Amino acid sequence: MAPKISRRTALAGAIGAGTAAIAAPRAAAAAPTVVSADVIVVGGGLAGLSTARRLVAAGKEVLVLEARDRVGGRVKSMVNPVGTTVDLGAEFVGPTQDHILAMAAELGVRTIRTYDTGKNVYHRAGTRRLYDAGGILGPIPPDLGALEAGLAMVMLNDLAKEIPVGRPWEHRDAAELDASTYAEWVNKHSLTDGARFLLGLALSSALSVRPYEVSLLYWLNYVAAAGNETTVGTVQRLASTTGGAQESILEGGAQQIPIRMAAALGARVRLNSPVRSISQTATGVSVVTDTASYQAQRVVVAMSPAMNATIAFTPALPPARLQLSQRLPMGSIGKALTVYPTPFWRGQGLTGQAASDGGPIDITFDGSPTADGHGVLVGFISANEMRRLDNADEAQVKAECLAALVRYFGPQAANPIGFTLQRWDREEWSRGGPVGIAGPGVLSTLGPALREPHGRVHWAGTETADYWTGYMDGALRSGERVAAELLPLLS
Amino acid sequence: MAPKISRRTALAGAIGAGTAAIAAPRAAAAAPTVVSADVIVVGGGLAGLSTARRLVAAGKEVLVLEARDRVGGRVKSMVNPVGTTVDLGAEFVGPTQDHILAMAAELGVRTIRTYDTGKNVYHRAGTRRLYDAGGILGPIPPDLGALEAGLAMVMLNDLAKEIPVGRPWEHRDAAELDASTYAEWVNKHSLTDGARFLLGLALSSALSVRPYEVSLLYWLNYVAAAGNETTVGTVQRLASTTGGAQESILEGGAQQIPIRMAAALGARVRLNSPVRSISQTATGVSVVTDTASYQAQRVVVAMSPAMNATIAFTPALPPARLQLSQRLPMGSIGKALTVYPTPFWRGQGLTGQAASDGGPIDITFDGSPTADGHGVLVGFISANEMRRLDNADEAQVKAECLAALVRYFGPQAANPIGFTLQRWDREEWSRGGPVGIAGPGVLSTLGPALREPHGRVHWAGTETADYWTGYMDGALRSGERVAAELLPLLS
Numbered sequence: 010m011a012p013k014i015s016r017r018t019a020l021a022g023a024i025g026a027g028t029a030a031i032a033a034p035r036a037a038a039a040a041p042t043v044v045s046a047d048v049i050v051v052g053g054g055l056a057g058l059s060t061a062r063r064l065v066a067a068g069k070e071v072l073v074l075e076a077r078d079r080v081g082g083r084v085k086s087m088v089n090p091v092g093t094t095v096d097l098g099a100e101f102v103g104p105t106q107d108h109i110l111a112m113a114a115e116l117g118v119r120t121i122r123t124y125d126t127g128k129n130v131y132h133r134a135g136t137r138r139l140y141d142a143g144g145i146l147g148p149i150p151p152d153l154g155a156l157e158a159g160l161a162m163v164m165l166n167d168l169a170k171e172i173p174v175g176r177p178w179e180h181r182d183a184a185e186l187d188a189s190t191y192a193e194w195v196n197k198h199s200l201t202d203g204a205r206f207l208l209g210l211a212l213s214s215a216l217s218v219r220p221y222e223v224s225l226l227y228w229l230n231y232v233a234a235a236g237n238e239t240t241v242g243t244v245q246r247l248a249s250t251t252g253g254a255q256e257s258i259l260e261g262g263a264q265q266i267p268i269r270m271a272a273a274l275g276a277r278v279r280l281n282s283p284v285r286s287i288s289q290t291a292t293g294v295s296v297v298t299d300t301a302s303y304q305a306q307r308v309v310v311a312m313s314p315a316m317n318a319t320i321a322f323t324p325a326l327p328p329a330r331l332q333l334s335q336r337l338p339m340g341s342i343g344k345a346l347t348v349y350p351t352p353f354w355r356g357q358g359l360t361g362q363a364a365s366d367g368g369p370i371d372i373t374f375d376g377s378p379t380a381d382g383h384g385v386l387v388g389f390i391s392a393n394e395m396r397r398l399d400n401a402d403e404a405q406v407k408a409e410c411l412a413a414l415v416r417y418f419g420p421q422a423a424n425p426i427g428f429t430l431q432r433w434d435r436e437e438w439s440r441g442g443p444v445g446i447a448g449p450g451v452l453s454t455l456g457p458a459l460r461e462p463h464g465r466v467h468w469a470g471t472e473t474a475d476y477w478t479g480y481m482d483g484a485l486r487s488g489e490r491v492a493a494e495l496l497p498l499l500s
Numbered sequence: 501m502a503p504k505i506s507r508r509t510a511l512a513g514a515i516g517a518g519t520a521a522i523a524a525p526r527a528a529a530a531a532p533t534v535v536s537a538d539v540i541v542v543g544g545g546l547a548g549l550s551t552a553r554r555l556v557a558a559g560k561e562v563l564v565l566e567a568r569d570r571v572g573g574r575v576k577s578m579v580n581p582v583g584t585t586v587d588l589g590a591e592f593v594g595p596t597q598d599h600i601l602a603m604a605a606e607l608g609v610r611t612i613r614t615y616d617t618g619k620n621v622y623h624r625a626g627t628r629r630l631y632d633a634g635g636i637l638g639p640i641p642p643d644l645g646a647l648e649a650g651l652a653m654v655m656l657n658d659l660a661k662e663i664p665v666g667r668p669w670e671h672r673d674a675a676e677l678d679a680s681t682y683a684e685w686v687n688k689h690s691l692t693d694g695a696r697f698l699l700g701l702a703l704s705s706a707l708s709v710r711p712y713e714v715s716l717l718y719w720l721n722y723v724a725a726a727g728n729e730t731t732v733g734t735v736q737r738l739a740s741t742t743g744g745a746q747e748s749i750l751e752g753g754a755q756q757i758p759i760r761m762a763a764a765l766g767a768r769v770r771l772n773s774p775v776r777s778i779s780q781t782a783t784g785v786s787v788v789t790d791t792a793s794y795q796a797q798r799v800v801v802a803m804s805p806a807m808n809a810t811i812a813f814t815p816a817l818p819p820a821r822l823q824l825s826q827r828l829p830m831g832s833i834g835k836a837l838t839v840y841p842t843p844f845w846r847g848q849g850l851t852g853q854a855a856s857d858g859g860p861i862d863i864t865f866d867g868s869p870t871a872d873g874h875g876v877l878v879g880f881i882s883a884n885e886m887r888r889l890d891n892a893d894e895a896q897v898k899a900e901c902l903a904a905l906v907r908y909f910g911p912q913a914a915n916p917i918g919f920t921l922q923r924w925d926r927e928e929w930s931r932g933g934p935v936g937i938a939g940p941g942v943l944s945t946l947g948p949a950l951r952e953p954h955g956r957v958h959w960a961g962t963e964t965a966d967y968w969t970g971y972m973d974g975a976l977r978s979g980e981r982v983a984a985e986l987l988p989l990l991s
Contacts, residue, residue, distance in 0.1 A: 188712045190940060193684055221679045221940035224712075283812070285776065315826045318809035321774070328832075328890035328925035328932075335806045335829035335931060341819075396945045399819035434819035440826060441819075448939040449681060449712035454887045 046070040047499050049296045049305040051284045051320070054082025055481055056469040057311030058270040059112075059488025060495075061277060067496055072303060073274060074296065076283035076438045079264075080271040082312070083442050084481060086262025089427045093383045094262045095346035097431035099443065099481050100376065100387065102263075103256035105237040105246070106482035108489065109266070113259060116269040120257035124355065124375040125250040130363035130417045133206060137416065139359070154203015161198045161208055166243045169232040174242070175475025177230035178456040187453035191228045192220035206366055214364075214372045215247045215254075215479070217340035217391045218446050227447040234478045242476075250362070254480065255374060263481065283438075288323035289465045306499055309491050311469035313445045314459070315339055316438070322466070329458035336451045337472060339441025341434050343390035343398070345370060345410040348427030352377045352384030354418045361386060363417035368394040369406065370413040386414060386422070390432075399434050406430055444479035445472045460490075467491050537561040538990050540787045540796040542775045542811070545573025546972055547960040548802030549761040550603075550979025551986075552768060558987055563794060564765060565787065567774035567929045570755075571762040573803070574933050575972060577753025580918045584874045585753045586837035588922035590934065590972050591867065591878065593754075594747035596728040596737070597973035599980065600757070604750060607760040611748035615846065615866040616741040621854035621908045624697060628907065630850070645694015652689045652699055657734045660723040665733070666966025668721035669947040678944035682719045683711035697857055705855075705863050706738045706745075706970070708831035708882045709937050718938040725969045733967075741853070745971065746865060754972065774929075779814035780956045797990055800982050802960035804936045805950070806830055807929070813957070820949035827942045828963060830932025832925050834881035834889070836861060836901040839918030843868045843875030845909045852877060854908035859885040860897065861904040877905060877913070881923075890925050897921055935970035936963045951981075958982050 048064055050057040053075030061071045079085070085097045102109050102120060113120060128139040168186075173179045180186060195208045209220045212228060235242035235254065246253045259265060271278045282298045287308055289295070296303040310317060317326070318334040326334070352375060354361045361375025361384075370388035377385045388410055390398065398406050407428050414422035433442035460473050469491040474483030539555055541548040544566030552562045570576070576588045593600050593611060604611060619630040659677075664670045671677060686699045700711045703719060726733035726745065737744045750756060762769045773789045778799055780786070787794040801808060808817070809825040817825070843866060845852050852866025852875075861879035868876045879901055881889065889897050898919050905913035924933035951964050960982040965974030 188683065188710070190681060190684075190712075192679065192940075193681075219679070219941055221681075221715075285812070315809075318806075318825075319812065321776075321810065325926075325928035328923070329887065331928070331931045332829065332832065332887070332925065334809075335826070338823065338826035341823065393941070393945055396820065396823070432819070434823065435816075437816035437822070440822045449683075450710055450884075454884055 043302045043304055044072065045304045046072045047305060048307050048309060048495060049074060049294070049303050050309045050311055051287070051296065052082065052311035052470070053077075053080040053267070053271065053278055053280070054311060054470075055084060055267055055270075055484035056471060056488045057309065058267055058274065059485045060309050060311055060469050060492050061274055062270055063489055063492030064495065065274065065277070067492070069499060071274075071277055072305075073271075073278045074282040074284050074298060074303070075278065075280050078280050080278060080280070081264045081267040083433070083439055084263050084267055085431070086264035087429065089346070089348060089429050091348055091383065091427040093348050093381055093385060093427060094378060095348070095376065095385060095429055096258070096263050096387075097344055097346065097429065098263070098433070100258055100263050101255040101374075102259065102481065103246070103249075103254045104252060105235070105240050106254070106477055106480065107237055108485040109480070109482040112266055112270075112485055116266060118265045118269065119260040121260055121379055122257050123250045123255055124352065124377060125360045125362065127355065127358040127360045129360050132363060132365040132367060132417055133203070134366065152203060154201040154207065157199045157201050157204035158207035161195070161204060162211070162244045164198060165229070165232060169229045169243070170241055172229050172233040174230065174233045175478070176456070177226050178453050180226070183226060183453045186226035186229065187224045187450055189225050190221045190449060191223050191225050194225050195220050210364055210371070211244050211248055213391045214389070216446055217342035217389070217395070217443060219392050222448060223446050224449040224451065226452055230452070231479060234474070234476050234483070237476050250374070258376060258378075260378070266481070284320055286321040286323065287466060294465045307465045307467060307495055309467045309469050309495070311488065313337065313339060313439075313470055313472055315440060315445055322463070326463055327458070329455050330463060333451075333455050333458055336455065337445030337447055339433075339439065339445055340443060341392055341395040341399070342442045343395045343430065343432040343434070345388040345390060345406070346376070346427075346429040346431075347386045347388065347410065347414060347422070347425045349384040349386070349421070349425050351382060353421045354384070357419070359418065361418075365413065365417065367413060367416065369398055369409050373414070373417065383426070386418070388414065395432065395434060399432060403430055462494070467494060534793045534795055535563065536795045537563040538796060539798050539800060539986060540565060540785070540794050541800045541802055542778070542787065543573065543802035543961070544568070544571040544758070544762065544769055544771070545802060546575060546758055546761075546975035547962060547979045548800065549758055549765065550976045551800050551802055551960050551983050552765055553761055554980055554983030555986065556765065556768070558983070560990060562765075562768055563796075564762075564769045565773040565775050565789060565794070566769065566771050569771050571769060571771070572755045572758040574924070574930055575754050575758055576922070577755035578920065580837070580839060580920050582839055582874065582918045584839050584872055584876060584918060585869060586839070586867065586876060586920055587749070587754050587878075588835055588837065588920065589754070589924070591749055591754050592746040593750065593972065594737070594740075594745045595743060596726070596731050597745070597968055597971065598728055599976040600971070600973040603757055603761070603976055607757060609756045609760065610751040612751055612870055613748050614741045614746055615843065615868060616851045616853065618846065618849040618851045620851050623854060623856035623858060623908055624694070625857065643694060645692040645698060648690045648692050648695035649698035652686070652695060653702070653735045655689060656720070656723060660720045660734070661732055663721050663724040665721065665724045666969070667947070668717050669944050671717070674717060674944045677720065678715045678717035678942070679940055680716050681712045681940060682714050682716050685716050686711050701855055701862070702735050702739055704882045705880070707937055708833035708880070708886070708934060710883050713939060714937050715940040715942065717943055721943070722970065725965070725967050725974070728967050741865070749867060749869075751869070757972070775811055777812040777814065778957060785956045798956045798958060798986055800958045800960050800986070802979065804828065804830060804930075804961055804963055806931060806936055813954070817954055818949070820946045821954060824946050824949055827946065828936030828938055830924075830930065830936055831934060832883055832886040832890070833933045834886045834921065834923040834925070836879040836881060836897070837867065837918075837920040837922075838877045838879065838901065838905060838913070838916045840875040840877070840912070840916050842873060844912045845875070848910070850909065852909075856904065856908065858904060858907065860889055860900050864905070864908065874917070877909070879905065886923065886925060890923060894921055953985070958985060
């Protein structure tokens with residue numbers, strides 16, 4: 010059943026590209042149209058779209074309000090000037106990510122295996138070495154640091170096995186595990202610089218933060234979440250290509266998933282509609298944007314907790330939720346997508362994967378599509394390096410990135426035919442990425458508030474997922490969970 | 501020169517008590533009146549009022565927009581039902597807090613020395629002991645833990661001396677000091693539970709967070725800031741009554757300061773005016789509330805960085821500022837003000853000061869005014885204990901608080917004539933207290949953005965202060981600093 014909306018708003022709901030169909034400045038707004046639905050979903054990323062898809066399938070009237078002029082949130086693809094599709098945000102999928110894989114299949118989006126034949130590059134302390142592939146943390150160069158890191162990762166995986174996934178605060182030692190940073194644990198369990206580097210890289214490749222920014226409990230839960238109901242999570246699955254979270258890319262770009270989900274929802278999705286306030290009474294909820302007012306039985310806020318702070322809630326959010334919105338900051342992250350006429354590194358027996366202690370790119374993957382023959386190096390700019398370059402001229406960032414790629418893959422890397430930079434720290438509606446992280450003391454005391462509804466306001470977003478929190482899979486899972494939570498409550 | 505405002509808005513600016521003079525619901529708002537001033541100050545706490553006071557003295561037209569129905573922000577006093585004035589937020593002042601002391605003198609608000617004659621109570625592991633007074637961390641009971649803590653505090657003070665106050669990111673070892681938590685430092689420099697307890701209490705009595713929540717760099721800067729241009733900061737000055745930050749209370753309550761500052765500003769202060777958006781062009785800034793629109797040359801945002809996230813900025817804030825608004829969360833804090841017919845503890849030779857490892861109150865002071873003869877025990881509910889009780893019935897909190905006071909001061913504490921509970925975690929416009937804190941990695945990478953203007957938008961608030969950041973003194977200092985920053989820029 011379609012929601013009761015006018016023709017004008019249906020047009021505004023088209024998956025547009027920056028044309029603000031509803032753009033009357035707020036100060037001049039007359040009394041806005043009030044639109045009703047069973048559920049208003051705030052946020053047109055995968056979590057919100059997944060929520061809406063489930064509710065619509067159950068016959069409910071739903072509207073999705075998205076602040077940006079596009080759907081997808083932290084999932085964003087583009088066709089760059091040379092015709093190659095690149096992913097500027099979330100990109101990879103892999104085994105045990107059953108929900109995103111099922112959605113891709115359902116929507117007819119094919120997966121393409123990430124190229125990982127050959128050797129990886131390991132560039133540290135100015136020295137380049139090659140090692141057998143199998144993921145960034147695969148069989149790393151056999152030195153003392155690698156051995157130490159390997160042993161520490163066995164211990165980490167063992168600790169992660171004990172975590173009640175998605176409810177780490179229920180671990181018997183939750184308070185203790187949450188009282189220290191991952192950096193403390195690393196320093197205690199490794200003596201060599203090499204091990205500390207690799208153990209740090211395991212974290213930053215997943216979260217784009219330094220090891221002292223997250224609590225041990227948070228990181229153990231994140232590792233534990235890299236699996237599903239029948240498969241335990243491991244650090245290796247987070248970091249690997251084959252067998253891991255980077256096993257495949259999505260044909261046409263990852264944003265094909267939210268775009269097709271939104272297309273199926275049609276006019277139920279409204280772009281350019283940042284929600285400013287959510288007010289509830291005993292009988293319903295009112296949601297206000299700059300230009301319209303919406304009424305619903307229930308509201309789902311499908312965004313990172315940090316972004317909740319941009320919305321005025323009446324009544325105010327409960328204390329734990331007010332704290333969560335201050336205490337799950339986004340990492341600092343950027344991606345440099347560098348396109349070459351061909352994936353030249355393959356001819357040198359290289360996978361296109363590099364791990365480095367040098368900036369600005371610390372991790373790379375081969376993100377080449379199969380069709381056009383171009384080669385794409387996907388480079389991540391992480392944590393402090395991203396902050397250093399947040400405001401730099403794009404030309405400077407490009408020069409630094411290419412210099413790094415030359416160090417990893419040789420002089421051919423200096424001459425790309427395309428270069429696209431995405432700095433998530435600059436995105437007003439994301440404020441960093443890939444996910445909200447928790448420092449010490451947060452999850453053990455405030456975690457239960459993550460999914461606890463505030464009256465008629467419910468929560469989705471990858472941060473609220475049990476498995477694959479921080480990933481596209483977790484985002485979909487969170488939408489499915491909240492839809493199931495809502496259905497019995499709707500009249 | 502008074503700003504150009506109408507009679508109606510002048511009425512709305514009165515220092516009211518909950519009567520929303522401007523209360524038209526937003527959806528029904530017609531095109532709002534546009535009011536102009538040289539500078540709009542967002543936030544009617546001490547920082548904002550201090551800014552306005554300086555600018556008005558320099559002949560500028562200023563308007564202060566305050567979200568609440570009162571001025572003062574984290575400074576809030578009330579006369580409780582038995583007629584005794586209590587401070588629900590910031591309360592104490594002491595030596596080297598020159599700016600708040602000068603303002604009190606200028607406004608005719610007298611200081612009253614905090615009673616601290618006699619012995620303090622030290623209640624740990626279920627055992628109550630007494631020790632000579634002089635502040636919570638004064639001559640603590642001479643055991644191994646106290647000795648260890650004392651030595652560690654000497655080291656802390658020495659480290660703090662090296663910090664460039666207000667610019668800790670300029671310390672030569674900033675990155676290293678910012679890569680660990682204070683808890684790590686405590687664990688490294690103490691072996692006894694007693695020392696760890698006392699070193700933790702030194703932090704939580706000032707910041708209401710646990711030692712693993714802040715970076716060592718942040719805490720060293722906070723200690724260094726507990727002084728002035730000629731006097732170095734020390735842990736002891738933070739924690740002490742005589743000679744320290746708790747040396748005196750303000751007659752009639754600390755809120756007398758912002759109330760009198762606001763009275764002098766008159767109709768320039770508008771209550772019930774939460775700012776929703778701030779948009780700037782090359783020529784000016786527009787500030788929008790639910791009911792009005794304001795134009796100014798410059799805007800000062802005078803609130804904690806965490807609260808910035810509630811305002812929509814156009815153009816969007818720069819990346820470092822978007823990150824700061826996610827990474828300086830408020831502590832979790834409450835105050836229990838318990839009133840007795842007389843300060844009965846004085847007759848037992850007690851100061852009214854207690855330090856305890858038991859909940860919910862971990863620190864107390866004698867907050868008795870001199871006039872009415874009643875006794876007031878000021879009890880702090882800190883960090884995890886506050887979170888545990890954020891949503892508890894007030895009757896339960898009261899029962900737990902009185903049980904704690906009985907443990908510290910004997911059975912007479914069970915029968916107060918007044919009890920006032922203030923839970924700052926529940927305050928929508930503060931979201932915790934007393935101040936925004938920084939975990940590892942924040943100040944060393946993002947600190948320079950704290951005071952860096954965003955075009956025509958400038959920043960105040962105690963978090964931006966050099967000396968006495970986190971205190972009323974720092975709030976006033978920040979307003980004075982930003983006013984000096986603005987004056988050369990105004991036409």
